[in-house]
Amino acid sequence: MQMELHTGIDLAVALIQQDNLPDLLKTATRQLENAFGLTRCWALELDLSGRTLHCSDLAEHGEFDCGDFSHPFAHVLQTGKARELTRAASYRLDHVGFQALFEASDRPRSLWLEPLTGNDGRTLGVLVLCRDEPDWDGITGQPLYCGLRQLLVHQWITQLQSRDQVWQRRLLKRSLDHLHDAETVRTRCEQLARTLVGNSQVMTSLRAQIVRAAGSQLSVLVQGETGCGKDVVARGIHELSDRADGPMVVVNCAAIPDTLLESELFGHTRGAFSGADRDKQGLLAQANGGTLFLDEIGDMPLALQSKLLRVLESRQFRPLGAREEQHSDFRLVAATHQPLQAGIEDGSFRRDLFYRLSQFPLRVTPLRERPEDLEALSRHFIRLYTEREGSGPMGISSHALHLLAGYDFPGNVRELRNIIELACLQTPGGDDIQPEVLRINDLFEEPDGWTRAPSDARDRNPVDLPAVEEVRDLKVAAQAFEAAIIRERLRQYGGNRAQAAESLGLPKRTLAHKCLKYRVTES
Numbered sequence: 001m002q003m004e005l006h007t008g009i010d011l012a013v014a015l016i017q018q019d020n021l022p023d024l025l026k027t028a029t030r031q032l033e034n035a036f037g038l039t040r041c042w043a044l045e046l047d048l049s050g051r052t053l054h055c056s057d058l059a060e061h062g063e064f065d066c067g068d069f070s071h072p073f074a075h076v077l078q079t080g081k082a083r084e085l086t087r088a089a090s091y092r093l094d095h096v097g098f099q100a101l102f103e104a105s106d107r108p109r110s111l112w113l114e115p116l117t118g119n120d121g122r123t124l125g126v127l128v129l130c131r132d133e134p135d136w137d138g139i140t141g142q143p144l145y146c147g148l149r150q151l152l153v154h155q156w157i158t159q160l161q162s163r164d165q166v167w168q169r170r171l172l173k174r175s176l177d178h179l180h181d182a183e184t185v186r187t188r189c190e191q192l193a194r195t196l197v198g199n200s201q202v203m204t205s206l207r208a209q210i211v212r213a214a215g216s217q218l219s220v221l222v223q224g225e226t227g228c229g230k231d232v233v234a235r236g237i238h239e240l241s242d243r244a245d246g247p248m249v250v251v252n253c254a255a256i257p258d259t260l261l262e263s264e265l266f267g268h269t270r271g272a273f274s275g276a277d278r279d280k281q282g283l284l285a286q287a288n289g290g291t292l293f294l295d296e297i298g299d300m301p302l303a304l305q306s307k308l309l310r311v312l313e314s315r316q317f318r319p320l321g322a323r324e325e326q327h328s329d330f331r332l333v334a335a336t337h338q339p340l341q342a343g344i345e346d347g348s349f350r351r352d353l354f355y356r357l358s359q360f361p362l363r364v365t366p367l368r369e370r371p372e373d374l375e376a377l378s379r380h381f382i383r384l385y386t387e388r389e390g391s392g393p394m395g396i397s398s399h400a401l402h403l404l405a406g407y408d409f410p411g412n413v414r415e416l417r418n419i420i421e422l423a424c425l426q427t428p429g430g431d432d433i434q435p436e437v438l439r440i441n442d443l444f445e446e447p448d449g450w451t452r453a454p455s456d457a458r459d460r461n462p463v464d465l466p467a468v469e470e471v472r473d474l475k476v477a478a479q480a481f482e483a484a485i486i487r488e489r490l491r492q493y494g495g496n497r498a499q500a501a502e503s504l505g506l507p508k509r510t511l512a513h514k515c516l517k518y519r520v521t522e523s
Ligand SMILES: Nc1ncnc2c1ncn2[C@@H]1O[C@H](COP(=O)(O)OP(=O)(O)OP(=O)(O)O)[C@@H](O)[C@H]1O
Pocket: 195, 196, 197, 198, 224, 225, 226, 227, 228, 229, 230, 231, 232, 233, 295, 337, 377, 380, 413, 414, 417
């Protein structure tokens, strides 16, 4: 009796010490085997769905479907009563899992199958005792067996409860994380909406994509027509990224002559070429820790494209004339208004660079395809004008908006901005902008003053400049000037683009792009 008490206490202590369910079941089954001379003891655990019993000790076939009555455990669970199974009966059951268990138990003369249920009625699983001397009443009636069984059930429930709690905590944490992520994305989208204005579906989803792109280190390729906001997008990516405190280096590949672009990007050492009278840090190095924005990437010369590709693979580069390679940790955002696909097909743009640049592709929709944005954008530009000038219109009338909605904005948001700013100038402070002051279509039409020049003067200088004091927006004036020159030159060459391009020292492709941009036709 004394001996049994000691054994019971030792076994109980061992069970209580187990802090997870698999260890608890393993310890309990080993103890039962030792204490009652069993050839084997198994504890089959009912899973959360209540449909499958698992026997983790069985290497293979350790799962028993509770609805499959070709194994004896389903009966035991269904009746809730313990039962004995003889060796002869066991041989007759052809369930693969059961046969594996029978085999691994050394085919005992008898098996005792006992369902285990908690006080709250929750079914835990099935206990399987295997023995060659079946005296199940003698064993299961012993206080030691009853005590151990009771303790096992108690500890089993405790483990399930703490597992439930861990799961619930994990679930809670996951949903909180999810909420937090969604909240962060929402706030960042709101922040972005102050500079990238527009309530249309496409703009809302573009902002969400920008926030996602900003959170990654992937190279971003922004595509869209001229003036649609690619630059604003690139700045948004930089400002919302963890590089926001670092530099944002902007390079317009179309604005820098091909011969200079390489040394501008890579930098050079003193004496690297004639005129290089001192070392110069390149833009790649300047972008270290920040973002490099390569605008008009479609205009990058082929030879430089290969070098850029190499830099993107390794972030290593060598300034012109330098012996050592340098490293720069920058994030690349590139933009283009040209369909790069066409460049790839005609061999002027490297396909591998295209894929490397567009790890996170973004497309900015032309303004004509999102007329819902016109009102918010117009009000945004009116506010900017008023802030800058100290006073301005109150808003814009619905008739004026209606007029804008009928226009197709080849110059996109930039053109809208110019139209609104000009209208602001002509609208008394505090009034709404009216349709009469919206000078739609004006941008690329030759102003009266220019065409009114006498024909002999035109022959000498067919593109007269507007009076300098009339220029309010240098970029617009320069573009209009460029458009007028191209139009005139095409006229001179009877619409022959190749000749016109050559006479202006432009590649044919660039002239074609400018014609598209300024809506200049050959006729
Ligand atoms: N969604 C927008 N919200 C507010 N301003 C915008 C938006 N889109 C464009 N703009 C404004 O329109 C003008 C042109 O935009 P931006 O320079 O970004 O166009 P882009 O696509 O980069 O043009 P380009 O192809 O000529 O380089 C800028 O003044 C810019 O601030």
